[in-house]
Amino acid sequence: MGKQSLLISNNTLGVFILFAFNKIKLFCLIIISFGITTTVVATENNDSTTAIVEEVVVKEKEGIVAKVIVTDFQSVLIDAMKQGKTLSFEDRCLYFKDAILKSHDVLKSLRTIVGSKEWRKFTDEQKALLTEVFTRFIVSTYAFNFNEFSDESFKYVSEHTTKKGNVVVRSILYIPEGKRKKVTFDYALKKNSDGWRIYNIAADGVSDLATRRSEYRRILSGEDGFNALIAIINKKIDNYAK
């Protein structure tokens, strides 16, 4: 089955040929061994396998894409770590910015963090400014933390479709020299018009969006919340850049 599913994802036509061929072989086998079979049975079988094949094709296509978004992003992380100090902080920022924008739905995440009530109160300029600053913050966080390599590796564990049709890709980060030897990462992906995009990340069960939500809302509910939030984030970015 492993070989077949590989073929399915790569070449639909090839699969049908393969199945047809298998069918013929099976058909002959049945005739030879039992000598009793009818064309009716054969065509029925053929129809149902076709349906199954189509279903498998659709399922695998969706699954693989969500998984690939995550594994590609992780290989960018490992790659950046391997390049380590040969890249400056600014270089790593550029590198990560591109990788993050391609794999994350930053805007969707930010809106959830802020919450619809607050978000609707923002002017377009405020939305734009916050999105820009927030993205820069995420990028800087990666650039700051993923700067040296000591044999870390990501291992894909599983993929799981939630009741609402979202996907969670689970993987484990192994840190051979760390105090904490492994961290489980759950990537929560939602589909938007561009395809599957990372919406939330949980490290050992700590959900990034949930944590940020509490923080951002606390700051936004204070005096001159919006400007305070921008100022705090900018300060954090400056600290990373130092």
Next chain:
Amino acid sequence: MYMTSHKKSDSSLFAVSFVAITLLLSGCSSKQLTEDGVEVVEVDPYEGFNRTMFDFNDGVDKYFAEPVSDAYTWVTPQFVQTGVTNFFDNLKGINVVLNDFMQGKGKQGAEDTGRFLVNSTVGLLGLFDVATEIGLEQHNEDFAQTLAVWGVSQGPYLVLPLLGPSTTRGIPGGIFDAAANPATYIGVPVQVVQMLNARASADGEINFIEEAALDRYVFTRESFLQYRDNLISDGQIEDSDALFDFEEEDEDFGDEELAQDVVDKKTEVSEEGITVVDENKEILINDEVIEQVEPVADSSDVTLDATE
């Protein structure tokens, strides 16, 4: 010590302060004030008290625990630190086994018993973690988790002096854990070493919070509570919709179609400000490494800037 969450120190001395604090808190439970005009978070009704304790712990950490732990890290070779960590982890193993069985995890209990026996003998009193090498992985169980499995509710979030984040369920949990840990009975010097080592081990996490958190108190509270929940469920992802479900998930943000607009305007904003875009172009052109490294860009419609 502060923010060592799962690496709580187990001194019986602190068990007494647990009780004292519970009494103290039950006294002020009628106060449901909104602090600084901010809504009271349901899980954190004692935020005022907790923030005071948080600042206190922070001070202790900054002026005492961190310098001492840094000195410890500096004078102690890495292999010794690892040995010390292994030693105390192994002593906790008895408690892990007890809680395995109390939670009905028979197989895991048997494994952890094997783990404790192997490390206590072949591992020279736990200095070496031989068990992990032979496939007996370390599990994280404690009495607060057992209480959760038994259906005891979490209760409000608490920041305890010197011990850091907890919940009301964590108080009997901590007392039981301390009682079931031989380190509690060995003597004060051993406990001091244990606390030092715990602080040193948590150094990376503490620094991460320092750097990443916009509000360290809130960040610590949220990550602590979620981390504990994850331990209780042993990291199962059956309720993975929780990663997506936030109150307003289905609510209208009023600008679903505006998304592109926002993205477009971003460019204007950054151009009006400092000319960040140009800086980036320069780096891109001058630095060949980056050009090679950069994956094929197909998201160039968003021109957010990473440098300023």
